[in-house]
Amino acid sequence: MENNKAILNTGLRGVTIASTRISDVIGDVGKLIYRGYLVQDLAQHASFEEVAYLLLYETLPDKDQLQTFEADLTSERHIPNEMITALKTIPKNALPMDVLQSSISMLACHDTGIQETSRDAFYRMAIRLTAKIPTIIASWHRIRSNQEPILPSAELDHAANFLYMLKGAVPDDEIARFFDVALILHAEHSFNASTFAAREVASTRAHIYAAVSAAVGSLSGELHGGANVRVMQMLLEIGSLAGVETYVKETLNAGKKIMGLGHAVYQTDDPRAHILAPMSKAMGEKTGATQWYEISTQLEKTAKAAFKQLKGRDIYVNVDFYSGSLYYNMGIPVDLFTPVFAIARIVGWAAHVLEERFGDAAPKPMLYRPESEYTGDYCGPDECKFIALEKR
Ligand SMILES: CC(C)(COP(=O)(O)OP(=O)(O)OC[C@H]1O[C@@H](n2cnc3c(N)ncnc32)[C@H](O)[C@@H]1OP(=O)(O)O)[C@@H](O)C(=O)NCCC(=O)NCCS
Numbered sequence: 001m002e003n004n005k006a007i008l009n010t011g012l013r014g015v016t017i018a019s020t021r022i023s024d025v026i027g028d029v030g031k032l033i034y035r036g037y038l039v040q041d042l043a044q045h046a047s048f049e050e051v052a053y054l055l056l057y058e059t060l061p062d063k064d065q066l067q068t069f070e071a072d073l074t075s076e077r078h079i080p081n082e083m084i085t086a087l088k089t090i091p092k093n094a095l096p097m098d099v100l101q102s103s104i105s106m107l108a109c110h111d112t113g114i115q116e117t118s119r120d121a122f123y124r125m126a127i128r129l130t131a132k133i134p135t136i137i138a139s140w141h142r143i144r145s146n147q148e149p150i151l152p153s154a155e156l157d158h159a160a161n162f163l164y165m166l167k168g169a170v171p172d173d174e175i176a177r178f179f180d181v182a183l184i185l186h187a188e189h190s191f192n193a194s195t196f197a198a199r200e201v202a203s204t205r206a207h208i209y210a211a212v213s214a215a216v217g218s219l220s221g222e223l224h225g226g227a228n229v230r231v232m233q234m235l236l237e238i239g240s241l242a243g244v245e246t247y248v249k250e251t252l253n254a255g256k257k258i259m260g261l262g263h264a265v266y267q268t269d270d271p272r273a274h275i276l277a278p279m280s281k282a283m284g285e286k287t288g289a290t291q292w293y294e295i296s297t298q299l300e301k302t303a304k305a306a307f308k309q310l311k312g313r314d315i316y317v318n319v320d321f322y323s324g325s326l327y328y329n330m331g332i333p334v335d336l337f338t339p340v341f342a343i344a345r346i347v348g349w350a351a352h353v354l355e356e357r358f359g360d361a362a363p364k365p366m367l368y369r370p371e372s373e374y375t376g377d378y379c380g381p382d383e384c385k386f387i388a389l390e391k392r
């Protein structure tokens with residue numbers, strides 16, 4: 001049999017595979033909308049907890065609903081002692097995203113209601129995951145630094161509590177709010193790679209931990225959540241304003257990518273970058289390390305112009321371009337930037353798993369099962385005949 005089929009490696013670009021009521025990314029005008037609200041509006045006025053409620057429960061909470069939700073999150077922050085013991089057995093140089101992914105599966109093992117499939121059970125698990133992921137990441141960082149994990153504080157909100165558990169000091173209000181806003185901006189982004197992974201796993205009727213574990217694996221890649229780490233490594237490599245021009249020229253001439261630029265959906269600057277940039281600037285001024293923001297703005301200008309000259313079209317900044325320098329000046333270790341992304345995105349993943357399982361879309365979502373085109377061999381007109389090992 002001849003096989004002359006075309007290779008269709010499109011990465012599903014432009015293919016609509018499901019309906020969602022959670023968020024919309026309007027790429028040509030640079031709008032990101034969570035359940036009808038512009039992300040800029042939420043970042044300016046809401047807390048991460050309010051946005052998490054909005055994404056999970058479809059409406060903004062009233063005072064009582066918010067209080068109950070915050071109390072539920074706070075009461076779920078602890079992780080089992082057995083998990084702390086298990087974390088202590090992991091090699092200290094393990095990649096934090098691998099530690100997080102294994103820990104999500106461990107949480108499933110410790111969930112006594114793991115086989116429950118009701119909507120309430122899924123919400124309970126979504127809240128557990130949202131509450132415990134920051135504790136896992138902070139605990140792992142302490143353990144690998146030969147320090148004891150710090151117990152969560154019930155006095156602090158979600159953002160401040162993570163920074164406290166990570167560094168052992170309560171952050172000042174401005175820093176806590178910067179982190180809170182960064183979490184809001186990273187909470188949801190429609191059918192990106194990790195959310196698609198979560199929904200695909202959820203479509204098999206696997207539990208939410210399995211879906212979230214797959215999503216964490218997907219987020220770890222440098223073209224997705226790993227890009228913020230690569231952005232900071234790039235800024236450190238450039239080192240000073242004087243190094244920007246050469247870096248851009250050499251990178252583009254070598255056909256390599258400049259991290260934090262380009263996006264599969266936006267055809268303009270990512271609106272989240274415009275909120276992160278001033279926070280990165282303010283954070284630099286607070287710590288006295290203004291160079292990372294300065295290098296970033298110079299790099300943005302130079303790279304955009306050089307890309308236009310080279311390719312005859314525009315390229316734009318994405319969410320990762322300014323988040324790296326913001327987190328760096330907050331004292332978050334570079335290799336925790338992607339796990340920090342997961343602290344926010346767990347809410348989006350959970351909302352999508354809930355929608356996949358319990359949403360009111362008609363027709364209901366089906367098991368994901370795309371087709372592929374086989375472009376391999378058939379050994380002539382018929383299929384290949386098996387050759388015994390000794391004859392190969
Ligand atoms: C995010 C990303 C994968 C988007 O992918 P995409 O829209 O499918 O774009 P492609 O990777 O197919 O690239 C399209 C073209 O733009 C170029 N390009 C895209 N992003 C680029 C970047 N950051 N630096 C330099 N060139 C870039 C590609 O080389 C390609 O050029 P060509 O058409 O001449 O071959 C891509 O822009 C990228 O790798 N960016 C860097 C990593 C990053 O910041 N990721 C975080 C995303 S939120």
